[in-house]
Amino acid sequence: MALIGKLVVCGVGLIGGSFALALKQAGAVERVVGVGRNPATLARAVELGVIDEIAAGWRDALDGADFVLLATPVGQLDAIMEAMAPHLQPGTIVTDAGSTKRDVIEAVYRRLDPHLATVVPAHPIAGAEKSGVEAGFPTLYRGKKVVVTPLPENRPDAVERVRAAWTACGATVVEMSPQDHDRVFAAVSHLPHLLAFGLVHDLAGRANAELLFSHAASGFRDFTRIAGSHPEMWRDICLANRQALLAExxxxxxxxxxxxxxxxxxxxxxxxxxxxxxxxxxxxxxxxFPPPSTAE
Amino acid sequence: MALIGKLVVCGVGLIGGSFALALKQAGAVERVVGVGRNPATLARAVELGVIDEIAAGWRDALDGADFVLLATPVGQLDAIMEAMAPHLQPGTIVTDAGSTKRDVIEAVYRRLDPHLATVVPAHPIAGAEKSGVEAGFPTLYRGKKVVVTPLPENRPDAVERVRAAWTACGATVVEMSPQDHDRVFAAVSHLPHLLAFGLVHDLAGRANAELLFSHAASGFRDFTRIAGSHPEMWRDICLANRQALLAExxxxxxxxxxxxxxxxxxxxxxxxxxxxxxxxxxxxxxxxFPPPSTAE
Structure with a gap:
């Protein structure tokens, strides 16, 4: 029997899509159902074999669901949790892939209060500068870390099932408090992204931008790679983790x-x-910490 | 007949060593003589086949030399030019690989005034975060740019010979004014290096540095790659291009x-x-500007 019967993925981009593909490759899931705001993306996800079917809505999606991954930009999670709450069944495991945790947990308490035993916040640490459903691949998480920040109300077996799903994707799972998580990632991820976006934005606005860019070489290429990241996702991260990011x-x-x-x-x-x-x-x-052997 | 008979390389690290190896591979040089401050490095360069012999001093090195590449950190160039000046013969082409150009040119006017026709300043744009003689390889410059900043006093054939040497290494040669060069590279190279050094230094000094570094991932890896660059080389670049770098x-x-x-x-x-x-x-x-196909 597969680890997960019916998996619901909300947001079938790089992160959600790669999670589905990895679990499929591991034989750890029976059926993947997609939910999202963009019908064209969901249709493409079916074509690519990332998901097996498209849910008509949350009622449909959550009917008999074993496991839900919320993999949208964090700014959408409050509204998504509000929409799913009336249809969420007892025992369904819910986790997320948000890059910030304190704000996600606030939304969980606000919107999913009756389900605190089974909602386990998490954050896979995987490069996401190429975004979209086309960018997903089954080995994205191999050798990567996933940080789980359990709630005090979480049932141990719910935490265990989230750990097991990520382990099946090839990731290493670690636990942290949401506060530590948000401070650590403000320093080693959110700030570097802000700095890279800022440098490219600064240079792109110059009168001699073309001359400047034409002489940029490999050092610039690596330094600014993360300035190719998803603007909406990073807007949400910056706002959600504003306090820690400002301190950094x-x-x-x-x-x-x-x-x-x-x-x-x-x-x-x-x-x-x-x-x-x-x-x-x-x-x-x-x-x-040598780079993981799979493509980053 | 080879493009260059006797080549003198002063500073047989990544940059100078790769230049020698590339010209050898192209059959563009007959004999490579090394000069430098570290006898062990020179001996290792002979063992590795980077150079053919070690000069006893500048008199020995410059005797019958066709072409001289100065490939040390830019802070050493003034003293090096002063030392070589009494032995430099008319007609010997001299070029450098310094990452800044205005300061190098000031040193040229100060130290090599009788030779302005044949001293052609240049800057190969090639990643140098791995330094040292062991790091050199013959294809380093393939597909890379070399900026030549000729002096008004340069003989056209001297400029042409410097261009030809770099072209033989597989590089593309472009010309710029020293002022433009220093401003452009302050923006797209020197500032990013300073920012990367600064971020790693900042995090490394924290009480929780170990926790922070243990969660850094691929974005951090790329963003900070240039913080692994050579400290003396970058000290010299920062000081030499201080004005443009401060403006950036x-x-x-x-x-x-x-x-x-x-x-x-x-x-x-x-x-x-x-x-x-x-x-x-x-x-x-x-x-x-896709990345060159050789290792960067």
Missing amino acids: LDQYLAELAYLRALLLAGDGTRLEQLFGEARRARDAWAAQ | LDQYLAELAYLRALLLAGDGTRLEQLFGEARRARDAWAAQ
């Missing part, structure tokens, strides 16, 4: 003010020292 | 101040618009 941005601005002072003073000794410390930390990290 | 940093700080205000105001509409503009510019650039 302010700390980074202090770092830049220090670097600016070193530059202004022509302090080569301290610049070289700082660059050396950064290089050693980056090298140590890269040695400890 | 200040413009970027204004961009971050704008982003901070949007975050603080919770202005999702403008955030999404800015991210969308950045994404479109990044996508258009990536489509127009």
Whole structure:
């Protein structure tokens, strides 16, 4: 018997689509039903074999559902939970793939209060700069991390089923508090995205933008790759994790003010020292966490 | 007959070593002589076949030399030019691989005044985050750009010989003024390096650095790759191009101040618009300038 009988995926883009494909490849799901705001995307998902059928609405989708993954931008989750609440059956496991957790959990308490035992918030840490249903692939999560931030009300077996689903996708599951999650990812993910978007936006607005871009090379390519990320998704992340992101941005601005002072003073000794410390930390990290072998 | 008879490479690291290897592979050089501050590096360069012999000093190196590449961090070039000046013979072509050009050209006028016809400043645009003689490989420059910033005093045939050498390495040569060069690379290379060094340095100094780094994923990996670059080289670049880099940093700080205000105001509409503009510019650039097919 498969791990999941009827799987409902709300938002069949890169994240939701790859989850469905991975579970199918692992033989861990019997039937995948798609829900979403865009009928054309859902139709394409059927064509691509990402989902097996399209639900007419939440009543239809949740009828006999074992497991629901909410994989839309986080800004939509409150309204989605409100819409699904009347039709959610006891025992159906619900999880999400939102990049922020405190705001998602607030929405869970607001909208799904009778179901707190079985709603398990989570966040798969997988590159999402190529978005859309066409971008999904079954090995996206292989070797990646998934952070689960259980609610105190969660039933242990509900948490276990969410862990098992992600493990079946090839991911490693870790647990964190929502507060830690949001602070950690503000630093290592949300801030870098903001910085990359900002740099490309800054340069693109220059009178000599064409000249500048024509001389950008491999360093620029890697540094700005995440500026190709999904604008709506990142708008939602920035708003949802605004407090932690502002704190990180302010700390980074202090770092830049220090670097600016070193530059202004022509302090080569301290610049070289700082660059050396950064290089050693980056090298140590890269040695400890080599890239997963699948395409990122 | 080979393009170059006796080639002298000063600084046999990634850049100088790869130049020698590329010319050898192209059959464009007869003999490569290495000069440098570190005897062990030079000995290793002979073992690796990067150079054929080690010069005892500049007199020895420049005796009968056809072509000299200066491939050290730019902060050393003034002293190097001073040391080589008494031994430089008329007709020997001299070029450099410095990432900044105005400061190098100032040193040329200061140290090599009798040789202005044959000293042609240049800058190969090739990733240099892995440094050292072991990192060199013959295809580093294939499909890459080399910017040549000729002096008004340069003989056309001297410029042509520098272009021909880089073309033999598989690179595409473009000409720019030193002023344009330094401004353009402050924006698309020097500033991103400073920002990446700064982010890693900032995070590495936190009490919870280990927790943060353990959750960094592929976006962080790419964004911070250039923070693994050579500290001395980047110290020199920052100091040499300080003026243009400060101007770029200040413009970027204004961009971050704008982003901070949007975050603080919770202005999702403008955030999404800015991210969308950045994404479109990044996508258009990536489509127009696909990565070279060789390893970057």
